[in-house]
Amino acid sequence: MGFSSAAIYVLLGMCALMKGSHGLLARYEAETGIKPVYTLLRVNMSNNYTVPIYRLNDYYTVRLCLDKDRNVTVTNIGYSNHEGSDNISVSYDNYTEIGYFQTEEDYSTEHMWSIMRNSSQVGSKTELRQGPHELKITLVDQHDDHGIELDFIELTVDDTDGSFDEVSFWCGSLFPPPM
Ligand SMILES: *[C@@H]1O[C@H](CO)[C@@H](O)[C@H](O)[C@H]1NC(C)=O
Ligand SMILES: *[C@@H]1O[C@H](CO)[C@@H](O)[C@H](O)[C@H]1NC(C)=O
Numbered sequence: 001m002g003f004s005s006a007a008i009y010v011l012l013g014m015c016a017l018m019k020g021s022h023g024l025l026a027r028y029e030a031e032t033g034i035k036p037v038y039t040l041l042r043v044n045m046s047n048n049y050t051v052p053i054y055r056l057n058d059y060y061t062v063r064l065c066l067d068k069d070r071n072v073t074v075t076n077i078g079y080s081n082h083e084g085s086d087n088i089s090v091s092y093d094n095y096t097e098i099g100y101f102q103t104e105e106d107y108s109t110e111h112m113w114s115i116m117r118n119s120s121q122v123g124s125k126t127e128l129r130q131g132p133h134e135l136k137i138t139l140v141d142q143h144d145d146h147g148i149e150l151d152f153i154e155l156t157v158d159d160t161d162g163s164f165d166e167v168s169f170w171c172g173s174l175f176p177p178p179m
């Protein structure tokens, strides 16, 4: 019918717009990965697990394998925080900082490690060269001694010719969490 085809055109238009202006969303659960990581069971968090970054200067690293030069934006980092606020630095290779965010302070309940929070975009769009890279998320300052728990990472990757492959972008490391 006329209505449904119009609706489909609107949807296609929205997809094209999203793709053109923002690129594709690539999502990585912190608890997945080739290297064994220390995970915590948090049933209310994304994919049921988080990874603690509790001590000052502790960091979490995810490898990126770029098939060609691409613009990448850290659009969101999912985390939970207990009590005091923390300063989280986000950097690429060799500690080239792209930005940082302050975690939200919350003293309200005893279940704060199970409250999902979003950083929103960190830093600006960065052109990454073809080849391997590392994205680091580091606890650079904290109000108490408990840092954060990292839930997931969302990057937006420009893909002008439709060649983007998410599995190879994460260097083939999209595995289920260790149990
Ligand atoms: C998880 O969410 C459910 C439903 O909102 C809630 O009843 C439960 O207390 C939460 N668990 C934790 C550990 O926060
Ligand atoms: C999370 O755990 C619940 C049970 O606690 C299970 O039903 C659900 O399938 C799990 N989700 C994932 C993504 O593993």
Ligand SMILES: *[C@@H]1O[C@H](CO)[C@@H](O)[C@H](O)[C@H]1NC(C)=O
Pocket (backbone or CB within 6 Å): 069, 070, 071, 127, 158
């Ligand atoms: C990245 O974005 C900049 C600014 O929008 C653009 O000039 C550049 O060509 C882009 N690089 C790649 C590899 O697409």
Ligand SMILES: *[C@@H]1O[C@H](CO)[C@@H](O)[C@H](O)[C@H]1NC(C)=O
Pocket (backbone or CB within 6 Å): 087, 088, 089, 097, 100, 102, 140, 141
């Ligand atoms: C957070 O850390 C960055 C450096 O990583 C620093 O430039 C910034 O001033 C810090 N912000 C606060 C509020 O401590």
Ligand SMILES: *[C@@H]1O[C@H](CO)[C@@H](O)[C@H](O)[C@H]1NC(C)=O
Pocket (backbone or CB within 6 Å): 093, 094, 132, 133, 134
């Ligand atoms: C880090 O810096 C060294 C020395 O400048 C350079 O050889 C190396 O390629 C850099 N590593 C990355 C992943 O950019």
Ligand SMILES: *[C@@H]1O[C@H](CO)[C@@H](O)[C@H](O)[C@H]1NC(C)=O
Pocket (backbone or CB within 6 Å): 076, 078, 116, 117, 118, 154
């Ligand atoms: C946080 O981000 C995730 C992933 O984009 C989204 O599913 C969730 O609704 C967001 N939560 C809030 C409170 O904005």
Ligand SMILES: [Ca+2]
Pocket (backbone or CB within 6 Å): 081, 082, 083, 084, 085, 086, 142, 143, 144, 146, 147, 148
């Ligand atoms: Ca904290």
Ligand SMILES: [Ca+2]
Pocket (backbone or CB within 6 Å): 029, 030, 031, 045, 046, 047, 048, 049, 050, 150, 151, 152
């Ligand atoms: Ca998770």
